[in-house]
Structures are given as C-alpha cells and as structure tokens.
Amino acid sequence: MQTVPFGNTGFNASRLGVGLSEIGSQFSISDQGQATTMLNTALDAGINFLDTSACYGISEILVGKGVAERRDDYFLATKAGHIALGAAGEEWTYQTVVDSIDRSLRLLQTDHVDLVQLHSCGIDVLEKGDVIRALQEAEQAGKTRFIGYSGDNEAAHWAVDSGLFATLQTSYNIVEQRARTSGLLEKATDRGMGTIIKRPIAGGVWGKSRPEAGIDDAGHYNTPYLLRAKAVRALGPIEDEPADGILTALGYTLGDPNANVAIVGTTNPSHMATNISQIDNDLPIPDSVITELKQRFEQLDKDWTQRT
C-alpha cells in the first residue's frame, strides 16, 4: 500500500484509510467478529489509518475490542463535540469535549490517540474557542498527539486559516470538488496540514449513475450525489473512463496530490479487499479522464457546496 507524508506530522499515511462510521451505525456488538476481520484485513494489507468518532454508535467499541493489541500498527483518529451514545451533556461545550476524549480512550482501549478532530462544528463554535482549548489541553496532556478539524465550506477555511490545527478532514470526490476549486486542500497542504478525505468515493454512486443502471435512489445520504453524477454523465460519454465506477472514483480522489488519505467507509470485507487491490494494482486512471471530470464539475457547479 502506497504511503505519503501526512502533512508535517512526521507520519507516513497509507493512501487508503478506513472510514468507520458505517460499522458504528450498521453493526451490533454481535458483529464484532466481522468488524475484527475487516480491520485486520485492512492492517495486514498495509492500511495504517483508522478514522472513527465518539458519535459513530459502537464504532469505537468495535475498534477497541478488535485491534487494540495492534495499536502500533495504525494512526488512530477520532472526533469529539457531539453527544456520544449514552453520554449526557450539551454539544460543543468545553466539558463535553473533555469527557468525550476520555471516553474515546476508554472504548478504544488505548492511553492515547493520534488525532482528535472537532466533528464539523460551525464558525461560531470555533470562534468561541472553548472546544479548541479542550483539544489543546488534551494534546498537552498526551491524550492525543495531534488536533484537527473535520468539516466543510466556510468553517473548513476558517480552521485552515487559523493555523491551530495539524490536520483537515473534508468532503472531496468526483462530484464534490469544491475543496479543490475553492483552494481549500491546496491551502491546507501549503500550511503543512495533513489532509483526510471523507466521502472519497461519493458513497459509491458513480457506477450507479450510468443510465443503463436504472438507479434513481441511493438512499437519503447519497442520493444528492447520485443526482450530481447523473448531471455529469448527461454531458456525454467520457473517453477512456474505466468500466468500474469505484475505480474511477478512487482514481479521481487519489489522483489529487493534495489529498493525503482517502477514508473509504465500508461494512463489507470483500469491498475492503477490492478497494485495496484497486489502489495497489489499478491506479492511476487516465489523466484525460480526471481533466474531463474537473471541467464538467466546474461547468455544472452552481450550488454544489460541500456536503457534510
């Protein structure tokens, strides 16, 4: 698995990471075995980046029970700010963030994580500063090695411009390119931040957007991306486009040098294996395809703001 320098953190991140919101919301404790198998498959293949959050259901529990003993094999990123499963308190307060980090360490069965990110709060919360202070104190206490921001649009620009964070996580993919067109990713890279790409394959909708697939619904979360993909395809066939839609989506996102690690979300071990194989064997996709996808996004983007 290819690795790249993750900003100025001194860590070399695998280009493919594991997004862990799906297993947290779709698995139950009885699925621990499948979760452990999927995590070990990823780590054995050279993936060294795991992204979870306090509010991803049982995600942190599954990671802790599954691979705590392999803690040195991965860069462990979590998030704070929302009220986690079964926790009390108010979102986006200093105390909520402090308690959330301690809870994450307990569930992940580790004395430190590598990264705690603010989970997509707005500029008002960032400017208030309490939650940033909570993160900085956790870093000083050795509970986390780095602090970061996960979010989009104006708030993501605020976070990068502030110089307070070592990493940025943001939505970026084949039908979601504002992180490129707004200069966000380039600016973050220029400031030595590590960049983490969420929603990196647009929920897997690119292949589903082919007219012959006859799919009009990709679920509440991904249908907006499906509609964008259909609009992009409506401009006509794309010469030399790979047959596999997931490969094209991975190729677009990882074709961007300002995208360090793509945290693809999956609950399916065979999808995990396919994604690993495509990154190891089938990239890059043709530059001409990436250029065409960029031109079409810029042509069609009227109100395609970044989706959280």
Ligand SMILES: NC(=O)c1ccc[n+]([C@@H]2O[C@H](COP(=O)([O-])OP(=O)(O)OC[C@H]3O[C@@H](n4cnc5c(N)ncnc54)[C@H](OP(=O)(O)O)[C@@H]3O)[C@@H](O)[C@H]2O)c1
């Ligand atoms: N605000 C935030 O901080 C925020 C917001 C969104 C996401 N995230 C992070 O980013 C991660 C990824 O985002 P995402 O899950 O929204 O989007 P994504 O990674 O672009 O897409 C995930 C979807 O693609 C499917 N998929 C994966 N590999 C596939 C394959 N080989 N073939 C067919 N389908 C495949 C998965 O279904 P299967 O389970 O069937 O594979 C899942 O439905 C999340 O897990 C989370 O860690 C963070």
